[in-house]
Amino acid sequence: MTDSSADVQNWNAMVERWNEQFLEAIEGNMEAQAQFVESWADAVGEATDDGEMAEGVEGYARAYDAWMTASTQMAERMNDVLEGEDVELEEFRDIWLNTANEAFKEVMSTTAFAKMTGETVGDVLEAQQQADEAAETTLRSLGFATESDVLEVGDRLVELERRQHAVEEKLDRVLEALEE
Structure with missing residues (x-):
């Protein structure tokens, strides 16, 4: 070639x-x-x-x-x-x-x-x-906590803490009044 x-x-x-x-x-x-x-x-x-x-x-x-x-x-x-x-x-x-x-x-x-x-x-x-x-309906039917359940528990805890704080303040005022 x-x-x-x-x-x-x-x-x-x-x-x-x-x-x-x-x-x-x-x-x-x-x-x-x-x-x-x-x-x-x-x-x-x-x-x-x-x-x-x-x-x-x-x-x-x-x-x-x-x-x-x-x-x-x-x-x-x-x-x-x-x-x-x-x-x-x-x-x-x-x-x-x-x-x-x-x-x-x-x-x-x-x-x-x-x-x-x-x-x-x-x-x-x-x-x-x-x-x-x-998913929430399924979890609820199986007995598991759902997101809304957890949020509700969280809201209740916050409310309980607020009430506890108010009771503590009232108790402090009562104790101060008794000490005087």
């Missing part, structure tokens, strides 16, 4: 590897966009107000623009690689990570997303309260 044919094979292998990496990057981009659209749809789907819906759509449009800008950057950097420039793989990763942060920020700053998040937090708190009530 001549040096020329070895160089061609090395070049072909390198270009093939670049093509594979580029296709993987595009596939990753599509997956990230699909996840983004799904999360956006969940956030905006809860919005009933037309204003909230419009704001949600605008947030999505800004996020979509961020993804398209990242795609352009990726294509430009891939061209740079094909022209022989040394481009670190971390640069490709950073483009997608920064874009994901920017895109999610655009969606998360909308009223629709805030409303959905608030409703979710409310649902979680309600579920937690129901779980606490169920």
